[in-house]
Amino acid sequence: GQNIDQPTEMTATEGAIVQINCTYQTSGFNGLFWYQQHAGEAPTFLSYNVLDGLEEKGRFSSFLSRSKGYSYLLLKELQMKDSASYLCAVRGRYGGYNKLIFGAGTRLAVHP
Amino acid sequence: EADIYQTPRYLVIGTGKKITLECSQTMGHDKMYWYQQDPGMELHLIHYSYGVNSTEKGDLSSESTVSRIRTEHFPLTLESARPSHTSQYLCASSGTSGRVYQETQYFGPGTRLLVL
Numbered sequence: 561g562q563n564i565d566q567p568t569e570m571t572a573t574e575g576a577i578v579q580i581n582c583t584y585q586t587s588g589f590n591g592l593f594w595y596q597q598h599a600g601e602a603p604t605f606l607s608y609n610v611l612d613g614l615e616e617k618g619r620f621s622s623f624l625s626r627s628k629g630y631s632y633l634l635l636k637e638l639q640m641k642d643s644a645s646y647l648c649a650v651r652g653r654y655g656g657y658n659k660l661i662f663g664a665g666t667r668l669a670v671h672p
Numbered sequence: 673e674a675d676i677y678q679t680p681r682y683l684v685i686g687t688g689k690k691i692t693l694e695c696s697q698t699m700g701h702d703k704m705y706w707y708q709q710d711p712g713m714e715l716h717l718i719h720y721s722y723g724v725n726s727t728e729k730g731d732l733s734s735e736s737t738v739s740r741i742r743t744e745h746f747p748l749t750l751e752s753a754r755p756s757h758t759s760q761y762l763c764a765s766s767g768t769s770g771r772v773y774q775e776t777q778y779f780g781p782g783t784r785l786l787v788l
Contacts, residue, residue: 593776602762602779603715647715651775657722660766660777664714 564663580633588653595647678780693748695763704746707762753787
């Protein structure tokens with residue numbers, strides 16, 4: 561089966577750095593995605609990892625360790641607008657097809 | 673990013689009515705998806721399509737149906753709406769772009785449905 565775990569909620573201070581962890585179990589791993597979702601809006605794509613290591617994109621970075629089934633999203637220089645849910649999604653092999661499974665999301669609250 | 677559109681954005685309707693939620697994308701993506709999401713809750717896949725005339729049910733059982741007659745269009749229909757169908761419905765599409773096999777899913781803005 562496929563299982564994704566990430567913390568339910570996190571809080572952080574404006575200007576700080578926060579790391580959101582994601583652990584997963586899947587068959588036929590074929591990529592891990594991070595999405596940002598503001599309340600009442602659709603998810604927007606942030607990052608993609610398929611090989612081990614760190615992918616940096618501006619204030620956001622994402623790390624993957626396939627052997628540990630582990631990823632994290634790192635947000636630097638936090639801004640109030642970063643308050644949102646962050647969804648970890650893993651693509652694996654299921655029933656002969658690649659499927660993308662979403663975690664429940666981590667609600668991040670950024671305070672002044 | 674993919675251009676993907678959903679209409680209506682908001683819909684309030686009475687029990688028993690038939691409704692169709694529209695989803696269109698202009699990126700030529702083969703794969704399209706419908707998700708259901710209640711406020712503050714996780715996304716649940718209810719339907720997906722890997723191409724024209726291909727539709728499959730997702731992980732969450734749904735009384736809705738879908739069709740895929742054209743690549744760009746993936747409408748979702750509820751024959752008889754009920755209050756339990758009240759939710760947000762998100763359409764997404766994916767295709768190979770940039771890195772081969774990345775197949776990022778891009779989401780439409782969603783339809784918020786309220787059934788009275």
